[in-house]
Structures are given as structure tokens and as C-alpha cells.
Amino acid sequence: MAIQYLQIGLEEDARLGDVSPVNVRMEQLIPENHEFLMQFIDYDLSKAEQPLAEYLTCLDTGKDAKKQLLISAITELQQMHPYFHFCRENAAWLLNRIFAGYIKRKFGKLDDQEQKDLFLKVAVTDYSIYADPDSIFDYSLDAGEEHILDHLYNLQSDIAEWVFLTIDNTNPVLAGLSAKRRSMLYAHVACKGIYNPELSLTTDYATAPSPRMRKEIAQWEFSNLDGSEGDHFILLYRELDQLRKKPDGAIPASLQEVIDATSDASDDCNTITYTLSGFSNLLELEVFQMVHSDIRMKRCKNCGKYFIVDKSNQEYCSRLAPGSSKLCTEIGRIRVYGRKMTGDTSASGLYRKSYKTHYARVQRGQMSEDAFEIWKIQAQEKRDQAKAGELDMYDYEEWLKQ
Numbered sequence: 001m002a003i004q005y006l007q008i009g010l011e012e013d014a015r016l017g018d019v020s021p022v023n024v025r026m027e028q029l030i031p032e033n034h035e036f037l038m039q040f041i042d043y044d045l046s047k048a049e050q051p052l053a054e055y056l057t058c059l060d061t062g063k064d065a066k067k068q069l070l071i072s073a074i075t076e077l078q079q080m081h082p083y084f085h086f087c088r089e090n091a092a093w094l095l096n097r098i099f100a101g102y103i104k105r106k107f108g109k110l111d112d113q114e115q116k117d118l119f120l121k122v123a124v125t126d127y128s129i130y131a132d133p134d135s136i137f138d139y140s141l142d143a144g145e146e147h148i149l150d151h152l153y154n155l156q157s158d159i160a161e162w163v164f165l166t167i168d169n170t171n172p173v174l175a176g177l178s179a180k181r182r183s184m185l186y187a188h189v190a191c192k193g194i195y196n197p198e199l200s201l202t203t204d205y206a207t208a209p210s211p212r213m214r215k216e217i218a219q220w221e222f223s224n225l226d227g228s229e230g231d232h233f234i235l236l237y238r239e240l241d242q243l244r245k246k247p248d249g250a251i252p253a254s255l256q257e258v259i260d261a262t263s264d265a266s267d268d269c270n271t272i273t274y275t276l277s278g279f280s281n282l283l284e285l286e287v288f289q290m291v292h293s294d295i296r297m298k299r300c301k302n303c304g305k306y307f308i309v310d311k312s313n314q315e316y317c318s319r320l321a322p323g324s325s326k327l328c329t330e331i332g333r334i335r336v337y338g339r340k341m342t343g344d345t346s347a348s349g350l351y352r353k354s355y356k357t358h359y360a361r362v363q364r365g366q367m368s369e370d371a372f373e374i375w376k377i378q379a380q381e382k383r384d385q386a387k388a389g390e391l392d393m394y395d396y397e398e399w400l401k402q
Helices: 035-042 046-055 067-080 088-106 112-122 133-138 150-166 179-191 211-218 229-245 253-264 279-292 328-339 347-363 369-387 393-401
Strands: 003-009 022-025 271-277 297-299 306-308
Touching: 003 279, 035 150, 035 279, 035 306, 046 067, 067 088, 088 112, 088 133, 088 150, 112 133, 150 179, 150 279, 179 279, 229 253, 271 279, 347 369, 347 393, 369 393
Parallel strands: 003 271
Antiparallel strands: 003 022, 297 306
16 A cells, blocks of 8 residues: 655745655554644633733834743644644644734734834744745734634634534434535535635645666666667666567566565655645645545543544543543433433442342441441442432442452
């Protein structure tokens, strides 16, 4: 199977500098469990916005910018999605465009040069091309009055809407629709019925070998190179053509040597590469693949977070429940079990049944009266806790069986 790579170029416009695209294996940014996408949809962006807001106060006060606040904000973005770790140049470019938009909105009365001087005071300068205000202001992102990270808030909302209408199975009516019908629903609702490029994917195919494959081939050495390298390949093609015409014939020696050389080929010589530009492109590719593979998600009924569903009746995820040592699936099982507890299987019913069992042991001499009295007091306390909802019925029944 071919290894899939993501080639991520500079946000918006690669002409701003000589920046090499970042090559990342797909599973590092789009794992099979899609945890990073789900994390982004629910992430509290205020965690990154708060240090940025404090960082930008230097523009009003005239004080020096506290770079530690900027580092804190970038760290939050990296925790939100690993894209901001692997594509640091893009992260810097995105933040600087946001800063430029913020300055244009808040300090719009200043002339262009004064605005650019303010930008240089707060710019992310790890990469020199991003400190050029002439380029940044041309591609600045409009800042919202409510949020500095307005661009990311909008992207989060757009992706969440796309996911909800196409692959979220929490709503039973939507869950019953096919992937095709849900895509059409999204196209109509979100795009007012016009063509939406997010529902199609254009890929360029090429037969050229991957860089790793070319590197391995370059290391091969052959013993039968009597003439030039060109003569070597002419001979190979001639022998290959003869073999194609008579496929049951013997393998010529020169071709056999090449066949032997391929025995040590790396597993990832064959690759598929998706060329992207920016964070939104990455998220769109992931949701697109999920839609067309008919991968469905749900909101966990305990923690409220998204999870991938294998069966239509799954209601709980397998994460550790917040504030508990149990998994959400365990808590779900206990809740379902508790709802079924009525009559003889209620807290009082289970107590009565267990009381008779323990009293019979006393009668047979298998349990002392003192031990029975201690057990009875504990059983009554746990019964009352179970009736009050302070103890799970499942745990109560398991304790009675001990």
C-alpha cells in the first residue's frame, strides 16, 4: 500500500518568500481516529486568545511586548492541533496576518507607516519574510470586534457545521440519511444550492518515482556496465521488450540484476502526496475523506465529545470520563443498567434478596450474628445511597454479591 503524505505550502501565497513546503506523513495530522479534527471542533479558542489579548496591550500602553505571552498563545494553538507544530512558518504567517488585521481595525486613523511600525513591534519574527509589513498588510485578516482570533472562530464554526450536516449521527433523522443525501443537504443549506468546492477533490496524478525511490535507485551498482549508462538502459529496454513478447522465456542477466537490486526496496517507496496550502485546506481534506468514506461520528452522552461510531446504537465513547476513574462506556453501561432496575431488581428489592441469603447463612452456621449485623448496617447504608442516586446500581449489586 502506498504511503500517503501531505505537502503543505505557505498559507495563501507562496510567492512571498523562498519557503520549502512541509512534508508530513498523513497519519501525523489525519490519524485514523480523527482525534485532531474532533479536538479542534470543541477546542476553547479563548485559551489562545487571552494571552494574545494581553500581548497586544503593548500597542496601547507603549510598553515592550511580553514575548512569553506570545509563546503561550502559540503553545495553545499547538495543543489545539499539531498542524501548528509541524507547520511553524504557517503558524507565524497566520498570526502576523491576524495582528495586521487587528492593527488596521483598531488603529485605522494612523497612517500606513505608523500602522506598520506598530506591527513590527508585535510581529512573529522567527522567520524574516513574515516581518515584512508590506506583504503582511496586503494579506491581513479582518479582525472581529469580539475576537482577535476571529478567523479561527469562523473556521471552527464552518467545519463544525459541515461535520454536523454530513457525518454527525447524534440526530436520529440525519443518521438515517445516506452520505450522498447528507452532502446534498449541506450543499443546499450552507452554500444556498450553488456549487461547493469542498464537496469535490481535484488531484494531480504523476508517474514519477518518489524522492526516496530515486535515492535508493541511485545507490544501485551493476557489474555489466561495459559501455555508457545510456547503453545500459537501451539494453534493458530491448531485453524487456523481448520478454514482454515471450513472457514465458528466461529472464536476461542484466534485467535479473535489476530485479535482485529491488529486493531491498523500502516499504514507503510508493507514495501518494496531497498538496495543500494552510490549515483550512487540511481540515477540508479530512472532512472530505470522512464524508466520502461514510465515516460517522456522535456526541458521547456522558462527556459530550465527538467519537467515531462503529455501530449505529453506540452512545458512549471510550475516553476516561471527566472527574472519574471510569470510561464513558462503563458509565453508560451502568446508567442503562440502572434504568432497568425495577421491582425485585430495585435497590430495596436487591437488599431484601441479599438479606434473605445472608440470614440463611446465619441459620446454617456459615456466618456469625455479629458479622451479619455489620453486613446489614453496611447494606442498608449502600441501599439508601443507591436509592438517592449517590451509588450506581451496578456497583451496589456487585457489592451485595461479594
